[in-house]
Amino acid sequence: MKLDVNALGTFYRMAREGAGLAAGRLTHMTDAETRVGVTKLNFMRGQEIRRDFDDSVEKVGVRVKLTGAIEGYSIIVFEREGALRIVETLLDEAGDEFDEMTRSAATEVGHIMNSGFIDGWADVLEAVIDVSTPEFVEGQSAEPFFGDIDEAPDDDDLALLFQSQIETVGTEVGFSHYLFPKRESMSRLLEQLRSSDGIDYDKLDGFDRMAERGAEEVAKTATTLTGIDTSVEIRRLNFVSLEAIPEQVADETLVGVAFEFDGMPSGYLLFLFDEESAHEIVDAMVPMEVDEDGFGEMGTSAIKELGNIMASGFLDGWANVLDTTIDHSTPEFIHDIGAAAVDPVIIQLGESQDFAFVFDTVVVADGREFNCDVYAIPDEDDLERALNDLDVDRIEEAPTTAEFQELDNA
Amino acid sequence: MKTYGTEPGAPTPVQVGISELEVSEGDDTLKSYGLGSCLAIALYDPDTEIGGLAHAMLPDGDEAENSDVKPGKYADTAIRALLRRMVERGASYTTVEAKIAGGSDMFEFESFGEGVGQRNITAAREELEKLGVPLVGEDIGGEHGRTVEFTPGTGVLVVKTATDNARGVTEL
Numbered sequence: 323m324k325l326d327v328n329a330l331g332t333f334y335r336m337a338r339e340g341a342g343l344a345a346g347r348l349t350h351m352t353d354a355e356t357r358v359g360v361t362k363l364n365f366m367r368g369q370e371i372r373r374d375f376d377d378s379v380e381k382v383g384v385r386v387k388l389t390g391a392i393e394g395y396s397i398i399v400f401e402r403e404g405a406l407r408i409v410e411t412l413l414d415e416a417g418d419e420f421d422e423m424t425r426s427a428a429t430e431v432g433h434i435m436n437s438g439f440i441d442g443w444a445d446v447l448e449a450v451i452d453v454s455t456p457e458f459v460e461g462q463s464a465e466p467f468f469g470d471i472d473e474a475p476d477d478d479d480l481a482l483l484f485q486s487q488i489e490t491v492g493t494e495v496g497f498s499h500y501l502f503p504k505r506e507s508m509s510r511l512l513e514q515l516r517s518s519d520g521i522d523y524d525k526l527d528g529f530d531r532m533a534e535r536g537a538e539e540v541a542k543t544a545t546t547l548t549g550i551d552t553s554v555e556i557r558r559l560n561f562v563s564l565e566a567i568p569e570q571v572a573d574e575t576l577v578g579v580a581f582e583f584d585g586m587p588s589g590y591l592l593f594l595f596d597e598e599s600a601h602e603i604v605d606a607m608v609p610m611e612v613d614e615d616g617f618g619e620m621g622t623s624a625i626k627e628l629g630n631i632m633a634s635g636f637l638d639g640w641a642n643v644l645d646t647t648i649d650h651s652t653p654e655f656i657h658d659i660g661a662a663a664v665d666p667v668i669i670q671l672g673e674s675q676d677f678a679f680v681f682d683t684v685v686v687a688d689g690r691e692f693n694c695d696v697y698a699i700p701d702e703d704d705l706e707r708a709l710n711d712l713d714v715d716r717i718e719e720a721p722t723t724a725e726f727q728e729l730d731n732a
Numbered sequence: 733m734k735t736y737g738t739e740p741g742a743p744t745p746v747q748v749g750i751s752e753l754e755v756s757e758g759d760d761t762l763k764s765y766g767l768g769s770c771l772a773i774a775l776y777d778p779d780t781e782i783g784g785l786a787h788a789m790l791p792d793g794d795e796a797e798n799s800d801v802k803p804g805k806y807a808d809t810a811i812r813a814l815l816r817r818m819v820e821r822g823a824s825y826t827t828v829e830a831k832i833a834g835g836s837d838m839f840e841f842e843s844f845g846e847g848v849g850q851r852n853i854t855a856a857r858e859e860l861e862k863l864g865v866p867l868v869g870e871d872i873g874g875e876h877g878r879t880v881e882f883t884p885g886t887g888v889l890v891v892k893t894a895t896d897n898a899r900g901v902t903e904l
Binding site (some may be wrong): 336491521564565568571573575580582586590651654656657658659661662663664665668669670672673676683 | 742744749750751765767768769770789790798800805836837838839841842843844848849852876877879882891894
């Protein structure tokens with residue numbers, strides 16, 4: 323099984339189209355204004371999907387089995403509270419528990435939304451997809467939602483997941499949508515949609531390993547330099563349209579460090595902190611009291627230094643997996659609206675590509691403010707080439723050897 | 733993720749995301765968040781109070797294959813599409829005026845060449861000139877981000893900045 327950007331681009335269009343139709347039908351049904359949030363294709367391991375679900379929030383889901391052009395399962399998941407609120411608008415009554423009536427109303431809503439997604443995909447693929455009767459599931463963990471589905475990935479299997487957010491304006495009820503396609507069905511589709519030689523699906527393991535090594539290095543570096551105990555909370559590989567990347571960034575003033583990197587692959591790397599985390603970092607790294615407005619010279623240089631060493635660690639992690647060298651530029655400091663720091667990068671990449679693989683990482687600390695969002699966005703052609711050159715057998719053995727080097731530009 | 737104000741009664745500004753364009757009229761405000769090197773292009777006809785906002789990402793759509801599908805992505809095709817939609821809605825071509833904001837050069841990366849922000853500004857100016865639309869206000873360039881809000885009824889383009897050196901609100 324092989325995939326390429328053209329095939330993934332079609333999948334992305336399917337996800338967008340489907341989310342749009344599903345949102346429209348929800349509006350039609352409830353009179354609530356709805357809007358599609360971020361849509362992405364995620365490459366995730368089974369264990370990460372399960373961890374995503376295990377957040378001890380009560381959820382309900384409506385799932386259907388698909389046959390035809392796509393085989394697998396499509397699941398709409400909403401928080402239990404949100405589901406009850408939606409049902410309320412339909413029935414003018416709803417308690418805090420699901421009874422037969424509210425359950426069947428919720429199932430109906432979920433089913434209509436699922437059908438929206440599926441009709442959208444069928445439109446894009448110009449093919450027929452058949453849908454089973456809907457099933458209502460409820461629970462706090464992944465088990466009731468897809469524990470009994472063969473198509474769901476095992477813990478170590480990398481799955482391609484379609485994820486969309488739909489929210490109602492004003493009431494803020496959010497929905498997530500998941501598609502678990504059957505491997506053979508996916509393979510057939512990819513074969514149809516592929517327009518180039520593409521990448522062997524098994525080499526995506528290399529992707530995941532890159533993401534893992536990079537993220538670990540960032541957390542390790544941050545801990546060493548600041549003395550704040552940090553760990554990797556989220557690490558994910560997304561395939562998104564370039565325009566969707568700034569939309570993901572928090573709509574607030576952020577502090578960040580940006581780099582361009584050069585090698586195989588080349589691309590851009592950004593570390594973004596909320597203002598509180600940035601102040602915490604400056605306090606941890608600059609021993610004396612600094613009486614400066616904003617981040618001043620001392621604060622700025624401390625954050626740049628941290629960014630610089632994290633960048634070296636991150637890219638060394640990648641270089642080790644890919645058995646190559648990747649150089650990076652001197653750090654550029656930003657203290658500005660988050661999205662404004664990301665758009666120059668997507669503009670530059672936008673000259674030659676419409677989509678990007680984004681290595682999305684969140685590093686956090688226990689008990690103290692330290693939230694760091696890492697965006698690594700490689701040039702598409704370079705990445706494809708780097709992955710194709712990758713010897714999958716040596717991925718497992720690649721040691722992590724990032725070292726802290728003398729800084730010549732901090 | 734995009735968010736919306738929830739205060740009852742307050743009209744929610746319509747968001748214009750990257751590569752999008754919207755036309756509205758009167759008090760129906762249009763908003764674009766976090767412009768870095770992207771360019772916000774606002775056109776309006778003071779007589780009919782019809783106007784529009786584009787959030788362009790790249791300069792040259794005539795060179796690109798998909799500019800007919802996504803005219804808002806490119807400065808030149810965005811201006812033409814805005815004008816066409818405004819005229820379709822009843823605006824008069826000859827009285828339309830333009831304001832632009834954004835086009836910063838946030839980073840000095842080697843790969844960025846002469847500056848991605850600057851290229852967008854140049855492309856917008858050239859296209860407006862070609863079409864004979866006067867550019868009556870601009871807040872462009874620099875090294876900081878901007879959030880803009882445009883009300884076609886008044887033609888006011890509010891530009892907010894959030895950096896240490898350039899924090900503030902400018903009305904164009």
